[in-house]
Amino acid sequence: MAQFDLVVLGGGSGGYAASLRAAQLGLSVALIEGEKLGGTCLHKGCIPTKALLHSGEIADNTRDASHFGINAQLIGIDMVAVNAYKDGVIAKLYKGLQGLVKSRNITFVEGFGKLVGPNTVEVNGQRYEGKNIILATGSYPRTLPGLEIDGTTIITSEEALNMTTIPARVIVLGGGVIGCEFASVWKSFGADVTIIEGLPRLIAAEDESSSKQLERAFRKRGINFEVGTKFQSVAKDASGVTVTLENGKTFSADLLLVAVGRGPVSANLGYEAQGIAMERGYVLVDNKCRTNVPGIWAVGDLIPTLQLAHVGFAEGILVAEEIAGLNPRPINYDGVPRVTYSEPEVASVGLTTAQAKERGHDVVELTYDLAGNGKANILRTSGSVKLVAAKNGPVLGIHLVGSRVGELLAEAQLIFNWEASADDVAPLLHAHPTMSEAMGEAHMALAGKPLHAHG
Numbered sequence: 001m002a003q004f005d006l007v008v009l010g011g012g013s014g015g016y017a018a019s020l021r022a023a024q025l026g027l028s029v030a031l032i033e034g035e036k037l038g039g040t041c042l043h044k045g046c047i048p049t050k051a052l053l054h055s056g057e058i059a060d061n062t063r064d065a066s067h068f069g070i071n072a073q074l075i076g077i078d079m080v081a082v083n084a085y086k087d088g089v090i091a092k093l094y095k096g097l098q099g100l101v102k103s104r105n106i107t108f109v110e111g112f113g114k115l116v117g118p119n120t121v122e123v124n125g126q127r128y129e130g131k132n133i134i135l136a137t138g139s140y141p142r143t144l145p146g147l148e149i150d151g152t153t154i155i156t157s158e159e160a161l162n163m164t165t166i167p168a169r170v171i172v173l174g175g176g177v178i179g180c181e182f183a184s185v186w187k188s189f190g191a192d193v194t195i196i197e198g199l200p201r202l203i204a205a206e207d208e209s210s211s212k213q214l215e216r217a218f219r220k221r222g223i224n225f226e227v228g229t230k231f232q233s234v235a236k237d238a239s240g241v242t243v244t245l246e247n248g249k250t251f252s253a254d255l256l257l258v259a260v261g262r263g264p265v266s267a268n269l270g271y272e273a274q275g276i277a278m279e280r281g282y283v284l285v286d287n288k289c290r291t292n293v294p295g296i297w298a299v300g301d302l303i304p305t306l307q308l309a310h311v312g313f314a315e316g317i318l319v320a321e322e323i324a325g326l327n328p329r330p331i332n333y334d335g336v337p338r339v340t341y342s343e344p345e346v347a348s349v350g351l352t353t354a355q356a357k358e359r360g361h362d363v364v365e366l367t368y369d370l371a372g373n374g375k376a377n378i379l380r381t382s383g384s385v386k387l388v389a390a391k392n393g394p395v396l397g398i399h400l401v402g403s404r405v406g407e408l409l410a411e412a413q414l415i416f417n418w419e420a421s422a423d424d425v426a427p428l429l430h431a432h433p434t435m436s437e438a439m440g441e442a443h444m445a446l447a448g449k450p451l452h453a454h455g
């Protein structure tokens, strides 16, 4: 039996990050992957969606070119070429990642593995023993009871990433991050889009003010949405699908995208048989990603933390460092940057106003409107920077809406994670004219010395 310091099951963001860091720290590592190294994020998630969104942005810019004095006309969207561009980005990154794994002397095992002992994984009849095992088998797109995915008219994000045509009318079931991103892409590509969301607002995990602004922007873009009412049934016919909601309303379209969340990949993998504590299919862990079985760890979408690639990276690195004896600090999940990459983008770090109040903070808020920002005017985007802070204390949350605001999170997360107050940030210079100035202006205003803001 092949023996290693660490055996990692699943080569997505969590699993490969753990493997790379462990190998860097001198551990012998076997990384087992049933499909493609890089997992959901690289092949079916973050990277392909962002490539499609970028194509969508170019389509929108072409349509709007006359606003900027440029004579151009959008003649059409060539989905074959769009996919070729997207697949080219993935292929380059995939090659780079494979090279990286190889260069760190990680034993890469192709095939689906199963946990057959507290320190043993079996793949294709071969056993791999690890002093430590990391479970990183990720997640899959969920559906609802009675809603069968057929892959052609009722699809998940996986099929949506490889469409060769643009639907004339599409219904997106689920107004969370993934649903809003696809709605944005398809609208940019010229489809008639309707989002259906059971919760009272789009991207309900975000601050209420961000949801309201996104809803306003989507309305302006002609993206239809129906919130606060649940899906009841779907009927297929020759022209597509008709969705009925619990409030009796019906919507018809050529295509239904089901984006109602992702569930953990944990069934029939031997986890329960080895006595690992689980809940609703998620593997339960402590703040160092340890399961209740000594030597078995779990990271990424498989555990009930935020389902984001950079969370998977951080958890993988945390476990590798813990195994190597570095005693790393647990992750502060409040400090995880979060972005919805629709047009406009929504980005945040830290607490929403509601969360800050729930936790007993004496909250002050400040919203800086991007209307006062030079670069936002040049780009013709609108939105805001909203700060949530403790009275006479640190910034507790930063909430951003507008084109490209995801890039502003780099600074926002430093402010939050270093527990800076508005007074700490106000004296820092921000290059003019950049969108980042809005971050500086918001903190100046909260510190009582607004420059380009009234009041």
Ligand SMILES: Cc1cc2nc3c(=O)[nH]c(=O)nc-3n(C[C@H](O)[C@H](O)[C@H](O)COP(=O)(O)OP(=O)(O)OC[C@H]3O[C@@H](n4cnc5c(N)ncnc54)[C@H](O)[C@@H]3O)c2cc1C
Residues within 6 Å of the ligand: 009, 010, 011, 012, 013, 014, 015, 016, 032, 033, 034, 035, 036, 037, 038, 039, 040, 041, 042, 044, 045, 046, 047, 049, 111, 112, 113, 114, 136, 137, 138, 139, 157, 178, 265, 269, 299, 300, 301, 302, 306, 307, 308, 309, 310, 311, 312, 341
């Ligand atoms: C459409 C979409 C867009 C997204 N966009 C973003 C984004 O912009 N930013 C962001 O941060 N996150 C995004 N995410 C989320 C991100 O992709 C996930 O959080 C991340 O991939 C989780 O990493 P993971 O390692 O836990 O799981 P995964 O990436 O799912 O990797 C798990 C791996 O394990 C393998 N595996 C499973 N079972 C076995 C087995 N028995 N044996 C061997 N291998 C196995 C799978 O093949 C897979 O490669 C997006 C997700 C989707 C679906």
